[in-house]
Amino acid sequence: MLRIKGLKKSFNNDIVLDEIDFELRSGEITAVMGPSGCGKSTFIRSINRLVEPDDGEIFFRDIPVHQLTQDKLEGVRQNIGFVFQHFNLIKRLDVKQNVALGLIKKGYSVAEACEKAVLALADVGLAEMGDASVLNLSGGEKQRVGIARALVLEPELILFDEPTASLDPILVREVLDVLEDIVVRKRTSMIIVTHEVTFARRVADQVYFMDKGKFVESGKPTTVFENPGSWIGKKYKKIINYT
Numbered sequence: 001m002l003r004i005k006g007l008k009k010s011f012n013n014d015i016v017l018d019e020i021d022f023e024l025r026s027g028e029i030t031a032v033m034g035p036s037g038c039g040k041s042t043f044i045r046s047i048n049r050l051v052e053p054d055d056g057e058i059f060f061r062d063i064p065v066h067q068l069t070q071d072k073l074e075g076v077r078q079n080i081g082f083v084f085q086h087f088n089l090i091k092r093l094d095v096k097q098n099v100a101l102g103l104i105k106k107g108y109s110v111a112e113a114c115e116k117a118v119l120a121l122a123d124v125g126l127a128e129m130g131d132a133s134v135l136n137l138s139g140g141e142k143q144r145v146g147i148a149r150a151l152v153l154e155p156e157l158i159l160f161d162e163p164t165a166s167l168d169p170i171l172v173r174e175v176l177d178v179l180e181d182i183v184v185r186k187r188t189s190m191i192i193v194t195h196e197v198t199f200a201r202r203v204a205d206q207v208y209f210m211d212k213g214k215f216v217e218s219g220k221p222t223t224v225f226e227n228p229g230s231w232i233g234k235k236y237k238k239i240i241n242y243t
């Protein structure tokens with residue numbers, strides 16, 4: 001469903017993505033892992049062009065995303081959900097309105113959108129919180145709203161940019177449990193940038209390790225964590241053995 005070839009991005013002459021190739025099959029959950037600053041966020045943000053790549057091809061369901069004009073790109077983004085590290089909720093809207101907004105933009109009536117929003121909130125365990133102000137939520141709850149906002153559009157692909165990076169360990173657990181439950185129940189295709197080794201090992205179908213703007217190893221979790229070929233895989237194996 002997603003094919004990326006030769007993806008390149010530099011910031012201030014520093015190469016951040018160095019001719020990256022990547023593939024995702026329908027229904028697959030892929031974790032992207034690697035050291036801080038290696039380019040993971042830039043990679044995932046390039047897929048729906050929140051970051052504009054310098055070069056390369058991105059085909060989503062055979063649509064050449066890299067060539068789309070801005071208005072056509074908006075149409076494709078309706079089908080590719082995005083969950084941000086820092087939630088990106090709209091503070092003046094309540095929880096339900098934050099989730100419903102994408103549907104209203106898509107042409108749903110406010111009543112229909114709010115009805116669907118409540119169902120999506122139930123999916124992340126926040127059915128009772130629709131009328132709450134987002135200002136009063138914990139970080140874990142904010143991220144669960146962020147996930148509901150992506151789910152409500154029923155996208156074919158959801159991109160997660162380090163969804164637990166802003167959270168303390170207890171809230172990390174809360175969000176990962178919700179994510180794992182959604183993976184099991186919905187089987188929506190997902191790419192998840194994460195530092196959570198145990199989660200990736202348990203949930204992902206494929207894992208890609210990135211270093212200095214390149215993927216240096218990829219494969220099934222059982223292979224890349226238990227019999228790694230890259231230095232990154234060997235580090236993660238040590239972490240797994242330690243925990």
Ligand SMILES: Nc1ncnc2c1ncn2[C@@H]1O[C@H](COP(=O)(O)OP(=O)(O)OP(=O)(O)O)[C@@H](O)[C@H]1O
Binds near residue numbers: 034035036037038039
């Ligand atoms: N908009 C930008 N302008 C300039 N440099 C940037 C920009 N975005 C990212 N970078 C740089 O690109 C490099 C890769 O950043 P990126 O956020 O993609 O890494 P990452 O692997 O996601 O890191 P982390 O795990 O710490 O979030 C870093 O050196 C970062 O400073």
